[in-house]
Amino acid sequence: MSSRDRILALLRSHPDCWLSGEKISAELHLSRAAIWKQMSALRSLGVAIEARHAKGYRLLEPPDLLFDRDIVSGLDCQIVGRSLQILQAVDSTNLQLKRQAEAGAEEGTVLVADQQLAGRGRLGRQWASPAGVNLYCSVLLRPLIPVQQAPQLTFLSAVAVVDVLEEVGHIRAEVKWPNDILVGGAKIAGLLNEMSAETEQINYVVLGLGVNLNMTTEQFPAKLNYPATSVLLETGRPVVRRIFLRALLERLDCYYAEFLRRGFAPIRQRWEQLCPIINRQVTVDSGPIGTVVGLEVDGALRLQCASGAIERIVAGDVRLVN
Incomplete structure (x- = not known):
């Protein structure tokens, strides 16, 4: 220490x-x-x-600082959290952990930053990452599963975040395909999972999680691609970050153990329960209109068209049809 x-x-x-x-x-x-x-x-x-x-x-008052010993003491995890690093500032927790993964870091390594200087979201979009208020976290996994199943871990991350938002933040959230968490239509968390793999073998997967906990309106960028919120803005109550992180690591560990033991089915079922567009009619960008009937095993969205045929949606912005 x-x-x-x-x-x-x-x-x-x-x-x-x-x-x-x-x-x-x-x-x-x-x-x-x-x-x-x-x-x-x-x-x-x-x-x-x-x-x-x-x-x-x-x-004068207990600080909301992230220290390794506060988080690992009594942590009930088998894989996730085997090694935990807390850094003051990084370019991106994903980038930092990918470098360590390439150097041989063990499965379950977790990297958390108080601040990201170049936080990223999907499609290379900027993820606002001010110091001292939110959770910026990446987890290294090395699952022995087929390469095409790696996207399933995105949905595992999503259900874990939603569960902990309810447990610790006392807030109900929904999932938005493929990798966002929403409250009242505004983004409260985002996931960025990245993989290194060969033709038939996964070298590693890095699960990147960004959760807006205590961010104020003034701390969000003036121009956003999508409405955003935080637990503080929704409830009026701050969240102790180390408590949220401990709960999240334990939930991720629990879901990952179940995933390795039982496969994707339980995760997919839970995600579909949390997705408001299941059994609803949607349009995908300027493409097809159909009813969302669930997920494929590779994370593609299953869209039933008027003809009854099932179309796989692998990318695009999904919107409800009024």
Whole structure:
């Protein structure tokens, strides 16, 4: 544990109490200069620490910071979360984890960032990723499944996010094919799953998850391709990010274990329950009109046309027909 983490843990263990520099020094075997330096670093991260002459330091309110030890302690996971990394800022958690995957990182490695400087969504679109408010997370998997089944993991990610939004955020969300999570028609989360594979073998899949937790209206870009929201905007209540992340890792691990044991069927059934366009008539871009009847095993949308024929939709923007 770093000096910064040890100081924060000590302050947390004495809520509403003043701790003198002398006491902190004696407890943690740090110099007064080192303590002052780490206090300044914590303040720069947004931790509310009050300092007063002759009294010392005290924590004014628990910070919503992401520290490895807070998340892995007691985490009930078998695969997802075997290795966890928390970074202050990265270009993209997916890009960072793909580099590690190429270097041999183990299955279940999770990379989380407080901020993304070049967050990406589907089709290369920018994903706004300000510091300190949301969850930006990527998970490395190495499933022994046929290459054509890899898209199934996108739907696994989606149902896990929806479940945790309800469990922790107390908010009901829906899935939008192929990889968005909506609340009231506005995007609250997005998924970007990327794969490295050969002809018949998957090398790895990186599950990228971005969830808008405590973002305010002012923090969204002025121009959006799609309406967006956050748990805070929908409920008026902030979400503790480490609690949300722990719940999400456990849910992902549970669904992944079920997926490896029973295949795609349970995941597909759950996703279809959460999708508002199932059994509804839709149009796909300027293409066919038909009724959505479910998912194919490769993640394609099954569209029943007026003739009764089933058409596979592998890409395109799906809209309800009024």
